[in-house]
Amino acid sequence: MARRGFLTAGCWCVDRNITVPYWPGEDVVVRVLSTERAGGGPGCNLALDIRRLDPSMPVATTGLVGDDEAGDFLKALAEANGLDHRWLVQAKRVPTQVTDAYMSLASGRRTHVVFEGSNNVVTPEDLRVEGSTAKIFHLGLPGIHEILDAPCGAYVNGWVEVLMRARAEGMLTNFELVTVAPERIRALVRPCLPHLSTLVVNDFEIGALADMVTVRDGKTDQEACLAAAETVLSLGRMDVIAVHYVGGATLVTRDGARLYKPSVRVPEAAVAGVNGAGDAFASGFLYGIHEGWTYDACLTLAHATAAACIRAPGTYDGVMSVAECLALAQEWGWR
Numbered sequence: 001m002a003r004r005g006f007l008t009a010g011c012w013c014v015d016r017n018i019t020v021p022y023w024p025g026e027d028v029v030v031r032v033l034s035t036e037r038a039g040g041g042p043g044c045n046l047a048l049d050i051r052r053l054d055p056s057m058p059v060a061t062t063g064l065v066g067d068d069e070a071g072d073f074l075k076a077l078a079e080a081n082g083l084d085h086r087w088l089v090q091a092k093r094v095p096t097q098v099t100d101a102y103m104s105l106a107s108g109r110r111t112h113v114v115f116e117g118s119n120n121v122v123t124p125e126d127l128r129v130e131g132s133t134a135k136i137f138h139l140g141l142p143g144i145h146e147i148l149d150a151p152c153g154a155y156v157n158g159w160v161e162v163l164m165r166a167r168a169e170g171m172l173t174n175f176e177l178v179t180v181a182p183e184r185i186r187a188l189v190r191p192c193l194p195h196l197s198t199l200v201v202n203d204f205e206i207g208a209l210a211d212m213v214t215v216r217d218g219k220t221d222q223e224a225c226l227a228a229a230e231t232v233l234s235l236g237r238m239d240v241i242a243v244h245y246v247g248g249a250t251l252v253t254r255d256g257a258r259l260y261k262p263s264v265r266v267p268e269a270a271v272a273g274v275n276g277a278g279d280a281f282a283s284g285f286l287y288g289i290h291e292g293w294t295y296d297a298c299l300t301l302a303h304a305t306a307a308a309c310i311r312a313p314g315t316y317d318g319v320m321s322v323a324e325c326l327a328l329a330q331e332w333g334w335r
Contacts, residue, residue, distance in 0.1 A: 003170060005058030006050050006290070007134035009127045009162065010148075010176075011041030011119050011141045012063045012088065013097040014070045017275060017313045022106035033105070038314040039077045040099055041119075042140035042176040043088075045276055045315045049283035051081050052319040053305065057287075060084035062128045066096035066118050087128040094118050103273045103313060110275050120146040124158040129166045136290055137166040138282075140176030142188040149188055156191045163195035172197035174286060176279070182208035193236025198289060200282040200302075203245040206232060220245040226258065240295065242302070244281045247335055249299050261299040262335040264307035264328075276315025281306040284325065304329035 017036040024030040039048065043063045050059050061083050065071035067090040074096065078085035097117040103110055122145055129137065139162060142149060148158035155161045159175075166173050173196050177185060185208040193199070203225050207214030210228035214221055229241045229252045243250045248262040284305030288298030304325040312318035319325070 003133055003135035005060070005134045006047065006136050006138060006286070007129065007132045007166075007171065008043045008047040008059070008061045008138045009063060009129070010043050010122070010139050011097075011144065012043045012061075012065050012074055013040045013099050013117075013119065014038075014073060015040030015275070015315060016098065016100045017103065017273060017315075018100055019103045019105065019273065019313055021104070023102065023104040023109070023111055034313065036313055037073070038317070039074055040101070040315055041097075042138060042279060044074065044077070045279035046138050046176070046283050046286070047078070047083050048081050048316040049280055049305065049309075049319050050287060051083065052316060053283060053287050053322050053325070055082065055321075057290075058084070058134070060087065060132060060134060062087035062126075064089050064091050064118050064122045064126050066090060066094055067092045068095055070096035070098060071118070089126065091118060091121065094121050101275045103275060108271065108274055114144070119144060123147050124152055124161045124165075127162050129162070129169050129171070132169060132171065134171055136174065136286055137171040138174045138176065138286065139163065139166070141178040142175075142192075143178050143180035143184055157188060159188065159192050160195060163192055167195055172289070174198045174200060174282070176282065177201055177205045179204060182211070185209060186211065190235060193232065193238065196236055196238045198286070199232070199236070199238050199241045200285055201241070201243055202278055203243060206241070206243045209235075220247060222248075222250060222260070225250045226252065240289075242285055242299065244278065244302070244306070249281070249302065251295055251299060253295065257295065259295055259299065261296065261303065263303045265333045265335050266307050266310060267332065271310050272318070273313035274310050275313065277306045277310050279315060280309035280319055283319070287322070300329070301326065307332065
């Protein structure tokens with residue numbers, strides 16, 4: 001079968017993106033500057049990013065949302081963006097998960113407050129992969145899905161089962177993580193590494209997986225990221241690992257290649273929100289993998305897509321076509 005396109009799976013939620021001048025301490029009042037409702041989670045974000053990069057690219061998704069107004073919003077969002085959403089099911093037994101995503105203008109950092117719901121009841125059977133003609137399968141997020149995080153029959157967790165089924169179908173597989181306790185990341189994700197084709201993570205996540213310190217006093221240790229990526233590569237069967245952080249990205253491959261690429265020099269005045277920047281980076285990188293680009297070209301588009309993304313407070317609104325993202329990066333230049 002000549003495979004083409006993407007299948008995204010796992011977390012779908014509604015993001016309430018809330019911009020504040022700074023993140024307050026306890027018992028302190030802070031003024032809300034703006035709010036926006038959008039889709040969230042890797043099942044949503046990567047799917048929409050890919051469609052914005054290339055509207056001709058087939059993208060399907062599979063997951064679970066509630067049979068409520070928030071679920072209706074997400075289904076309508078998938079429809080409006082041309083996703084094949086027949087496997088995005090609305091369940092009557094649980095509300096759609098909602099996340100309040102606070103963006104501090106002072107620090108540029110995000111704080112997420114989660115109202116749990118549909119993602120906690122997703123089972124491996126809810127994530128349909130059989131019959132898909134997609135080339136790349138993108139899955140997430142371990143650590144915030146109660147059933148998928150738990151042992152599943154003969155498997156250490158439900159994520160392993162889903163990834164194995166996707167590999168059996170002939171798809172390349174990628175896993176997206178979320179910032180939970182390092183020991184939790186190791187317990188959930190290490191068993192999945194033998195079933196991945198690629199892994200795109202941030203500096204904290206690669207350190208958590210390798211059980212190494214990669215961020216010191218809020219600053220990324222580039223050499224530590226490289227060492228951690230090499231350690232994680234040895235634990236799985238990935239062809240390539242890409243680690244992204246504010247200043248750039250580090251890449252390691254199974255055949256011994258090592259690559260560093262600085263990020264785009266985004267003007268401070270252009271930053272509206274960093275929520276979704278990691279998804280955008282992964283989208284640009286995986287698009288290049290899909291198209292058979294060199295790893296250097298994949299990192300270039302990954303950085304360019306992330307730079308375009310942070311011009312808007314939402315997770316995908318700032319993403320443009322491949323050509324437009326690359327042109328924007330060229331205009332702003334590189335660190």
